[in-house]
Amino acid sequence: MSEDYQLVGSGLTVCEHDAPVEGPVVWLDSPSAVLEFVAAGDVSEKIVLARGGTTTFLTPALTAGVKGVMTLQGAPESHLGILSREYGIPCLMSVAFERGVKSSRGETIPPDGAILRLDVSTHPEGRVFIANGNGHLDVAEPAEVDAEAAAQAEQLRALMASYRGELPKGSAGDRQIRARLRTGVVSTSDENVRRDLAGGEVSDYLSYAGWNLWDLIAARQTEGESGLIPRQEYETVAFVQQWSTYARWYARIVEAIGVDGVIELGSLPRREIGTKVNHVHVWATLCPLFGRAIATELGLEDASARPEDLDALIQFGRRLQHGLWGGGPGFVASRGYAAPVLEASWLERFRDEERRLDDPDELSAFRRFNATTELCGFLLHYDCRAGLCDTGPYPLPDGGFLLVRDHFLHEPGYEWASVIDDLPHCVTEAMFFRPDEDVSIAINDIATTFAQPANYLKHLSGAVVYARDRWDTPVSEVRRLDEAEMARIAHRCDEAMLGLYQRIGDQSVDERIADGVKVYTRDMMMPYARAAGVWDEMVAAGFDELSDLARDAYPALTGGAAQQVLGAVFLMGQGLVPAEGLPPAPEVGPEALPVLHEIAIKGSCPDVDGDAEALEAAGLVVATAAGLMLTEAGHARHDELLAAQRESVDLGRLAAAYERFLAVNGPMKSLSARAGSAGEDERFDLVGQAAELVERVEPALRRTADVLPRFAGYLPRLQEAIRRVEEDDWSYLTSPSVDSVHTVWMECHEDYLQTLGRSREAEGSY
Structure with a gap:
């Protein structure tokens, strides 16, 4: 680095860039500051610095085309990290500055307007340099050690590392939690979706829901605070509202179309694109269960209350799962984090209509369209995944893969969507990837795509885009978009997002919470009620009116308790896991000694003669790049079995x-x-x-x-x-x-x- 610059900080590289990124920095700490920043003119040479790692707060800056992004909080797995890669904006998150000036909260940051140079050519850590001549920079003082805060941070790290200190994330965690369950309730069959649940099945389903939620939330916990949308507050209130009302509305849908009709409804995303009856919304049938847990944590309701509602809520979701998958595991996590939902006829159409993106300008235009429409759907739905859905990966005949992505841009169920009446209800992108390196794709239950390596979009080689103009447009009338209309839609999204951002910024906190509650409660019911022909009836019957239970919970959840309650429910499964804890891991008998002993002898084994999945499900082995290795519990069980064998040996x-x-x-x-x-x-x-x-x-x-x-x-x-x-x-x-x-x-x-x-x-x- 030139002698004209000095190192002032480092952070996590999110979107890599070979060349240094240089420009004046602007600190954005409020929605009004963001709006003033973009109103000031061309921002294409500016680097912005924000506190949190959330996307919606920086929406106008991202769409205006800033040169670089830095945050004091957050991690590459957050939605802002995903969007920065999709826009191709160089980004550093969780930056710690060694010297600078003080923000209003006492954080050390560079002076506004100082010329910075970001080195984001390396991973996982990038560096920040400041040009000499920017005045006196205070050295960041070591933060005073707060023993209680340090202990809480350590506890949070432990809670994020494993569920309740017992189960890992990912496929290994899924296998282990399912191996502990006493019933097969997390898989569906023609028989078990058409009857009432037994008590053990309810308990098992809740236990799995707790792990599944923790698995999903681990990445989102890295985002930091929003600064625009009070998401934790509106989520918790909405969950309680769902718990207190959804059983009634589900019953109305079943009354209208029957159990078989619900199952058939679940199969819709196999036949249609651009529908909110998708696996995100199927997963969202868990949300009332989280509301039950929150109400219990707040002491507003006993865990034994309304067992008939609990059964009805779980079975409605399982019937949708059965329709979606046709039987077997109901969650994407149990299917290897793959969601190849669409029927073959759609995949054939996509391949026939693919437009190759060999031209750099066309590739750049598509990537901007993708990022802009995703961000618009995210903001329209108040910072949540209800407006997005990925399915796939679908293997291609030439060895690559296809991802299909829905972005929902217009929703008449929300009055604020009137600013974008001329946008289609949904745009669907079929994206073709032909990587020249190994790329692994994982899609979780809320349809977020993660890849290793993270920047899979650099392998994008072709695409085709469709529009579904309104939610009730027949799927036969879905139309293919040309480049000119894609450009018009992207431009309108930019305009609409600025208007939506200003509207949200002008609202009081209570108004923002009310809108967020409306998104969560409406969006997780509306697709099914519309399809059943009873949505208007539900609205007229008072669907949006807060229940007494939600009203009772509102003061605590909007007054500072939301984060604490979410921690208990999301990270520890309180109110979901039975009081006596998770079921114990399955006992592994002497028959497992040969495999455990082989791994103990070798240290790691790429292949073994035995049931490795059963051992992984029992938490005794873990799959690594080097092969299977014993966990701490695996070493302990191996030692026990080996000691028992010694007793029978001369x-x-x-x-x-x-x-x-x-x-x-x-x-x-x-x-x-x-x-x-x-x-x-x-x-x-x-x-x-x-x-x-x-x-x-x-x-x-x-x-x-x-x-x-x-x-x-x-x-x-x-x-x-x-x-x-x-x-x-x-x-x-x-x-x-x-x-x-x-x-x-x-x-x-x-x-x-x-x-x-x-x-x-x-x-x-x-």
Whole structure:
């Protein structure tokens, strides 16, 4: 970096950029500051700095085309991180400044207008430099250690690392929680969606819902505060409203179309694009259950209240799941975080109508359209995922993959949508990716796409976009958009978002909460009620009127309790997990010892002969890039089973055989040490010596196998390695990457030590 600049901070790189990003910085700490910033003129050379990692707060700045973005809070997994990658805006989050000036809250930030240079060419950390000549910069003072705050932060880290200190996130966590359940309620069948639930099924479903919510919320907890929309407050109030009213409205839908009609309704997203009857809204049938948990946490209702409502709420969601998937696991998390929902006819149409994006200008225009319409849908729906839905990945014949993305831009159910009456209800993007590197895609239950590597959009090679003009437009009238109309829609989204932002910014906090509650309560019911033909009837019957329970909860939830209650429910499953805790992990018996012992001997195993999924579900092994490894619980269970095995083994005979092994072990170690530097002339002699040592150890191994049969496997492996070496594959003498003489010998030695309960270090036998 030039001597004209000095390092002032570092943060997490979100959107990488090879060249340094240079420009004056502007601190934005309120909605009015954001609006004044974009009203001042061209912002394309400006770098903005905000406190939180939420998208909606920075909406006007993002659409105006700023040069770079920095935040003091948040992480790359947040929605702002996702949008910065989609816009292609260089971004750093959770930046810690070492020197600067003080904000109104005492944070250390660069002076407004100072010329910064962002180095976001590296991952995971990027750096911030400031041009010399920006006046005196105070060195950031070490924050006073608040013991209570530090303890709370440590507790939060622990809660985010594993669910209730017991279960991991992702597919491993899904398998483990499902293995603990006593019933198969998280999978659907023709039989179990058409009857009442048993008590154990209700408890199991709630337990799974708690883990699933935690799994989803872990990434969103990295966003920080919004500054525009009080989302925690409106979410919690809306959840309680749903718990106190949704059973009644679901019953009306079932009355109108029957149980089979609900199941058929769940299948709609397989046949249609641009519909809010999608897997986001199917998942959202869990939300009333969260409202029940919140009401319980606030002491407003007993956990045993209204069991018939609880059953009805769960079964309505499960019937939709059954229609969506046709049976089996009901959650995307249980399906490997993949949601290939659409029927083959749609995929064929997309492939036939794909427009390649080889031209850089066309690619740039599409990426801006994608980011702009996504942000518009997000703001229209008050900072939530109700306006977005991804499905896929769908494999392509040429080896790439397809993602299909819905952005909902117009919703007559919200009065503020009148500012964008001329936008279609939904635009659907079919995006084609043909990466030249391995890219893994995961889509979660609320239809958010995550990728490794994170910036999968750089592999975008083609797309086709459709519009569904109104929510009730027949799917046969969905139309393909050309470039000119896409440009018009993107321009109108920019205009509309500025108007929506100003409207929200002018509202009181209570008005913003009321609108957020309307989004959550309406959007999670409206698609089904419309399809059943009863939505207008529901509105006329007082759908939007807050229940007594929601009114009772409102003062606490809007007065500061929302964050605490959400922590208890979202992170610990309070009100969802039974009072006695999660069901215990399944007991793994002696039949698992061979697999556990193999992993314990080798450290990691890419493949094992046994039921690895059952062991992972029991929390005993974890899949890593190197293969399966034992968890802490796995080591403990292995030690227990091995100790039990010792009790049935003649340890005296085993120890005597081990002494015979040790007599050959010293010469084999010496040979292995010499092999590393042996020349061509020495190799022939070393191969002969190795073969002789294998012959010498044969009696010890045979005697050991008479005591413990698993040792019978080592001799054939050693002999096969010798054969490979004698055929001039020198790697089979000592290489750790193949089943070499040295590899097999070391495993055999470790097996002796672990079986006899001896320490390699204490014995001095390295």
